[in-house]
Amino acid sequence: MAQSSTEAVLESGIPFQRAIPSPRFAEDEGFGPSTRKVAGLPTGQRILVVDNDSDYAEALVCRLRRHGHETTRVQQGGTALQSLEDIDLVLLDLELPDLDGLEVCGAIRSVSCLPVIIVTARGTELDRVLGLQAGADDFLVKPYGFRELLARIDAVMRRVHQQPQRVREIQHGPLKIDASSREVSLDGREVGLTRKEFDLLHLLASNPDTVIPRKRLLQQVWGDSWSRRTVDTHVSSLRSKLGDSGWIITVRGVGFKLGSA
Template sequence: MEAGPEGPSRSAPSPSAAWRVLVVESDTSEAESLVLGLRRHGHHVDSVDTGGGALQNYEDADLVLLDLELPDLDGLEVCRGIRSAGDVPVIAVTARGTELDRVLGLQAGADDYLVKPYGFRELMARMEAVMRRAQRPREQIATVVSHGSLRIDASSREVTLEGRSVELTRKEFDLLHLLASHPETVIPRKRLMQQVWGDSWSRRTVDTHVSSLRNKLGASSWIITVRGVGFRLGCG
């Protein structure tokens, strides 16, 4: 990190809310520094150094900070395991910094992706953004949305196409559900960012998820790009 998480010598500011944070970090010194900094900011922090420990303890956390370089399991597999079981927010905190690494992290279900070395204030800002998004009441829209052969069930978070199940990550589901809930409307990129990612991601993030959705649905025509504006649901 660029600056130690303990921050300046002055007393740490009180957080807007105290969260239960699970730090999954194999490097002992980094883990201790991160735990100290988060506790100084008023959060309740537990720390584990393995993927197995993460999968055993994440359910008690409000937020997971997940190192992808773990001694027993690949961090992406741990992320998928957490995501498949629930909606606990996950921020990948890792030295893996290529574009492909970021894409894989997002596709595994991470809510945010932060590359080492990083500044502690940036981490705190990203945590705030992720938690605002997780705690924001969702727009009241239909539980089940059907569009031709596409069926989206918000209560079970299941998608079927022509009767077959389509496996989506959490963000892919949220993006598709938002588009399908307004089938005649072009949804601006800014609105997608606010409602699905909470303004914490780049233009490339939206494009990556749209591309992945098109591949999983089997046709690019399911999601139509309206140049300079945003996206709308197509007809497959």
Template sequence: MTAQVLPELQMSAPRPVRPGQGPPVSAPVVAATAWRVLVVDPDIGDPLADQLRRHGHEPVGVTQGSAALQRHADADLVLLALELPDLDGLEVCRAIRSVSRVPVIIVTARQSELDCVLGLQAGADDYVTKPYGTRELMARIEAVMRRAQWQPTAVEEIRHGSLLIDVNSRRVSVDGAEVALTRKEFDLLCLLASYPDTVVPRKQLLKQVWGDSWSRRTVDTHVSSLRGKLGDSGWIVTVRGVGFRLGHR
């Protein structure tokens, strides 16, 4: 699994209510956190998008699985239908999960227990059947995102072959020899080492290590520097078109 990106988005402000009046029917329901939601469904309708916006989220709709594979990296959450015109929804889910930890909720008319099991085995975080209530869907979104944000107690040390990362002291050594890294080089290496044998998308590395302050070649420059300091280019493997993963020397 790759690292989860925690976005910093602004929430919608509630509409003011005049004295003596109740809240207007269309008053927005402010969610605890606003999310960018990729809705993958050939039957995308305005009601779902409107409800997501009303709860403070930013919906983006696509109708095909191929489009979902291209755009999921920009999303904080994916609502995925299984009935897609070009690809099987389960295959889309597996493909997303192979390169990303973005939360996926399957939203489908398939109601059998087997379909639910297959969806969860494909990597979905939750499975919702149609028809569903808006409150239920929003509650499930909040529950899934809470789980995605939860972080276990930070490890003090990461070992990967002859590579040793002391997280607390921010020291790195290879074969017992200390390697001097810059702050960003350490952050980049520590993030990759936290998810060994997993591809971390380039855009996710940029967001988590550099935030909003970065240039197009920032990751490439730091990866090249890290490879040189670690003494072997095999420590960081480039997965073309996707990102990077920690390798084996």
């Protein structure tokens, strides 16, 4: 079977010749999974690549998989926010078709301590500062050497593994939300929620005393589903299951925030 252009590039180590900077994958002999394991470096991470450049992302995903990482790729920020479950690390571009990468980074950080490395062609000092302020753990400018990317992934994951395990339970008065088991209880009574209801409640509870705009709720909980009725229906259902409309407060013309009964 004929070898694809992407496969040929990966085999030769020759960078893509494109108008937009593509990844410069330096030779990486000695950085395979077995060598990394002997050296005590993290292996087998579950990595989400968020990038709209198909050629770049395809080559990157292929190379990461060759180094033992379980890698998934999405093109849009809204889809990325729907794909964070069972992920160890996010490689995030800033140039996305639906959302700015900085907004996506901030949204991830507001609900999770998931490591994020921004990988982008936007490399000004301001971009770096804004990226780190948005919650990124590291910032890498395209084009770059693949060895450097692996080293940065290793460094970020070492820091994560050295940190004490963070509590994943949110307590808000009698309301308890367990992000690990995705269970909700109120006054010790289990509250059965659908997946989207849980995601909506968890997002609100992760930002106490903060009004979450309707647009962000739609993007982060439903991805590309842009229906005002979708949010209203789930809010109404949540209020009913929690037994009091005061748990979710509507801020007219803006969005919603978590209240208390």
